[in-house]
Amino acid sequence: MNSEFNLEKKETISSKSTAYRNFPMVPRVVFGRNSFSQLGEILLAKRKSMDAPFIFLVDDFFEGNGLTHRIPLMFNDELIFISADEEPKTEQVDALVQRIKQNYEELPSGIIGIGGGTLLDLAKAVSILLNNKGQAKDYQGWDLVHKPSIYHVGIPTISGTGAEVSRTTVLLGPEKKLGINSDFTPFDQVLLDPDLTVTVPKEQWFYTGMDCFIHCIESLNGTYLNAFSQSYGEKALELCEEVFLGDLSEEESRDKLMMASWHGGMSIAYSQVGIAHAMSYGLGYLLGIKHGIGNCLVFQHLGEFYPEGVTLFKRMMEKHGIQMPKGICANLAQSDFDTMVGVSLGMEALWENALGKDWRKIMTPERLQEIYRRI
Amino acid sequence: MNSEFNLEKKETISSKSTAYRNFPMVPRVVFGRNSFSQLGEILLAKRKSMDAPFIFLVDDFFEGNGLTHRIPLMFNDELIFISADEEPKTEQVDALVQRIKQNYEELPSGIIGIGGGTLLDLAKAVSILLNNKGQAKDYQGWDLVHKPSIYHVGIPTISGTGAEVSRTTVLLGPEKKLGINSDFTPFDQVLLDPDLTVTVPKEQWFYTGMDCFIHCIESLNGTYLNAFSQSYGEKALELCEEVFLGDLSEEESRDKLMMASWHGGMSIAYSQVGIAHAMSYGLGYLLGIKHGIGNCLVFQHLGEFYPEGVTLFKRMMEKHGIQMPKGICANLAQSDFDTMVGVSLGMEALWENALGKDWRKIMTPERLQEIYRRI
Numbered sequence: 001m002n003s004e005f006n007l008e009k010k011e012t013i014s015s016k017s018t019a020y021r022n023f024p025m026v027p028r029v030v031f032g033r034n035s036f037s038q039l040g041e042i043l044l045a046k047r048k049s050m051d052a053p054f055i056f057l058v059d060d061f062f063e064g065n066g067l068t069h070r071i072p073l074m075f076n077d078e079l080i081f082i083s084a085d086e087e088p089k090t091e092q093v094d095a096l097v098q099r100i101k102q103n104y105e106e107l108p109s110g111i112i113g114i115g116g117g118t119l120l121d122l123a124k125a126v127s128i129l130l131n132n133k134g135q136a137k138d139y140q141g142w143d144l145v146h147k148p149s150i151y152h153v154g155i156p157t158i159s160g161t162g163a164e165v166s167r168t169t170v171l172l173g174p175e176k177k178l179g180i181n182s183d184f185t186p187f188d189q190v191l192l193d194p195d196l197t198v199t200v201p202k203e204q205w206f207y208t209g210m211d212c213f214i215h216c217i218e219s220l221n222g223t224y225l226n227a228f229s230q231s232y233g234e235k236a237l238e239l240c241e242e243v244f245l246g247d248l249s250e251e252e253s254r255d256k257l258m259m260a261s262w263h264g265g266m267s268i269a270y271s272q273v274g275i276a277h278a279m280s281y282g283l284g285y286l287l288g289i290k291h292g293i294g295n296c297l298v299f300q301h302l303g304e305f306y307p308e309g310v311t312l313f314k315r316m317m318e319k320h321g322i323q324m325p326k327g328i329c330a331n332l333a334q335s336d337f338d339t340m341v342g343v344s345l346g347m348e349a350l351w352e353n354a355l356g357k358d359w360r361k362i363m364t365p366e367r368l369q370e371i372y373r374r375i
Numbered sequence: 376m377n378s379e380f381n382l383e384k385k386e387t388i389s390s391k392s393t394a395y396r397n398f399p400m401v402p403r404v405v406f407g408r409n410s411f412s413q414l415g416e417i418l419l420a421k422r423k424s425m426d427a428p429f430i431f432l433v434d435d436f437f438e439g440n441g442l443t444h445r446i447p448l449m450f451n452d453e454l455i456f457i458s459a460d461e462e463p464k465t466e467q468v469d470a471l472v473q474r475i476k477q478n479y480e481e482l483p484s485g486i487i488g489i490g491g492g493t494l495l496d497l498a499k500a501v502s503i504l505l506n507n508k509g510q511a512k513d514y515q516g517w518d519l520v521h522k523p524s525i526y527h528v529g530i531p532t533i534s535g536t537g538a539e540v541s542r543t544t545v546l547l548g549p550e551k552k553l554g555i556n557s558d559f560t561p562f563d564q565v566l567l568d569p570d571l572t573v574t575v576p577k578e579q580w581f582y583t584g585m586d587c588f589i590h591c592i593e594s595l596n597g598t599y600l601n602a603f604s605q606s607y608g609e610k611a612l613e614l615c616e617e618v619f620l621g622d623l624s625e626e627e628s629r630d631k632l633m634m635a636s637w638h639g640g641m642s643i644a645y646s647q648v649g650i651a652h653a654m655s656y657g658l659g660y661l662l663g664i665k666h667g668i669g670n671c672l673v674f675q676h677l678g679e680f681y682p683e684g685v686t687l688f689k690r691m692m693e694k695h696g697i698q699m700p701k702g703i704c705a706n707l708a709q710s711d712f713d714t715m716v717g718v719s720l721g722m723e724a725l726w727e728n729a730l731g732k733d734w735r736k737i738m739t740p741e742r743l744q745e746i747y748r749r750i
Contacts, residue, residue, distance in 0.1 A: 019410075019413050019416075020405050020406060020407035020410045020413065021405070022403055022404075022405045022413070022417060022564075023403070023404050023405065023406075024402060024403055025400050025401060025402055025403065025404060026400060026402075027399060027400055027401075027402040028397055028398070028399055028400065029397070029398050029400060029603075029644075030395050030396070030397045030398065031395060031398075031601065031602070031603035031644070031645065032395035032601060032603075032645070035394075035395045038394050038395065038397070041394070042397060189397075192603070194602070226406065226407060226630070227406070227569070227627070227630035227631055227633070227634050228404075228406035228407075228567070228634060231610055231614060231631070231634040231638060232610075234610070234613075235606055235607075235609070235610040235638075238609075239606060252602070255601070255602035256602055256606070258602070259602050259603060259606040263606060263610075269404075269406070270406065270407070
């Protein structure tokens with residue numbers, strides 16, 4: 001869940017006296033096994049002209065894969081493979097936008113992101129920047145986008161990030177890692193085809209699923225929650241437990257994890273993440289550790305804050321034989337710890353959500369460093 | 376849940392080989408106690424001109440009530456009180472549309488429905504007919520609306536119908552009771568303020584909540600279900616159990632029932648109702664019994680089909696001291712039974728969902744009449 005970055009405007013949920021968010025929802029969704037085969041028909045109705053292409057941004061994991069051949073290309077539509085090895089960057093968005101503008105006389109009919117959180121976030125950002133001047137970094141923050149994005153479609157091929165339904169696109173900029181959080185960020189159309197997740201490698205399946213699980217534990221145990229987000233978060237959590245601890249068929253498991261991700265993403269409307277995300281942000285900043293595994297590396301050591309959640313997490317790890325790397329922070333210098341601790345404690349809304357208004361008295365820099373040291 | 380009428384095109388979900396629906400979701404939602412006070416700000420951004428009014432269709436239950444004074448009227452905005460004593464009619468929609476067109480030179484900036492299912496359905500239908508020629512009855516059916524509706528906002532003041540989130544508006548026409556089921560039916564904006572349900576009379580609270588509960592039991596036990604609808608239906612059901620059998624504060628109870636209705640409405644995307652709704656339709660047709668209580672009158676006698684659901688339902692009735700009318704069908708003539716049975720068995724999709732493809736062998740006219748006789 002890319003949510004650590006999308007609550008910059010924390011007062012909208014932390015204070016009862018201010019307005020509630022007018023939350024934008026994805027206005028169209030198809031769910032079902034093999035629903036990917038409906039993509040051509042869906043896009044047909046949205047094509048602006050023969051000269052306005054659909055641009056498909058696809059995880060390069062699928063290059064040469066059967067899925068690629070099923071993408072309904074027509075006219076001058078273009079398929080661009082992109083590696084998801086690194087988290088998405090503002091420069092990458094700018095380069096894609098420039099390339100598209102140079103190659104085509106008309107603005108595209110739409111952008112279709114096919115992949116995990118990285119590809120989905122890139123598709124969102126490119127669709128915004130194609131219709132808004134300047135660079136991606138100019139829009140990192142809360143509600144800085146003022147012109148609608150172009151039509152964009154999200155098709156997740158891995159479940160857990162919630163990027164398919166969230167209001168943000170988290171990008172690593174020259175100065176900050178921050179979401180473009182706006183009403184124009186959410187997809188116009190989402191296609192949820194659980195069959196697309198068949199090829200996910202097991203560890204990635206686990207870590208990305210845990211992104212959803214950990215998010216739910218944090219938001220349900222937070223102080224910001226309201227009944228809207230609670231109901232979505234509880235359902236997402238239940239589905240995660242069914243998937244990772246239950247006895248489902250593989251098909252059912254894929255179906256349910258896709259719905260867990262969806263509901264987990266919806267639950268962000270009026271909630272906030274917590275300690276694992278705040279700490280994971282520090283790990284990511286200093287060591288470039290990716291979001292999913294970063295959360296897991298941290299979360300295993302948070303039993304004193306989320307006792308039931310961590311117990312469940314350890315059972316899930318054990319059941320699926322997941323071995324996490326150890327000693328990640330063993331050889332760090334004090335200056336490294338200072339950096340991580342500083343970055344992490346800067347996520348004030350997350351700490352306040354987790355520990356209440358007096359969080360600074362509870363989570364001192366020393367205590368936080370001590371937890372980092374165990375990772 | 377007005378759902379018995381919105382699955383005319385049953386093949387979209389009953390057959391695995393056909394396409395999945397591209398389900399339209401409400402694109403904007405605010406949730407929170409006292410969020411009604413944000414309505415003025417929300418509408419301000421949508422006002423087309425000083426001459427294009429907002430028309431508020433409000434349940435006349437609120438006439439003279441404090442809520443009325445909080446409605447943010449400006450310029451030539453108009454407030455129209457409407458009784459919800461009877462179910463909404465196509466003629467009523469046509470009369471409202473004619474009145475609005477006669478009174479204003481410009482099309483309204485929007486229609487705001489404030490009330491229960493009846494008011495919400497009227498607001499949806501009026502917003503469609505203001506931008507589509509002809510009469511409301513011309514659009515009863517599946518996907519017969521081809522021009523967008525005007526901007527419309529739904530503000531429920533009672534929880535359970537799911538009308539705030541559904542794709543249909545069920546109207547009693549000259550020949551048939553049927554939904555205008557289209558992509559242009561859902562609200563553009565929903566405002567969920569649980570405080571607005573404070574004034575609901577207890578029996579209405581119960582029967583309308585049971586609309587949601589019974590819908591969930593039927594869809595979760597049906598043959599059409601998929602994981603998308605299942606996850607929403609399960610959550611709605613859990614929330615109903617908390618509300619009607621748990622030990623919540625009144626505030627929490629209102630919050631959770633509002634979310635139950637929301638999730639219950641979402642669950643209709645890829646599911647279908649069942650026996651109670653099919654039978655209630657017969658009762659409504661012959662005797663004019665309203666939807667909420669009609670479902671309850673039927674459901675209590677369906678223990679052989681929904682054993683767990685009916686047990687829960689009876690516990691809920693007992694806990695809240697609900698006394699349902701008895702002997703409703705005691706003095707009916709055989710011709711009356713024939714009518715009800717005929718109307719009910721005409722709802723083929725509902726029966727197939729409940730009992731499978733061979734439903735006609737299971738639910739004979741004689742057996743159905745026998746159940747009606749007990750009501």
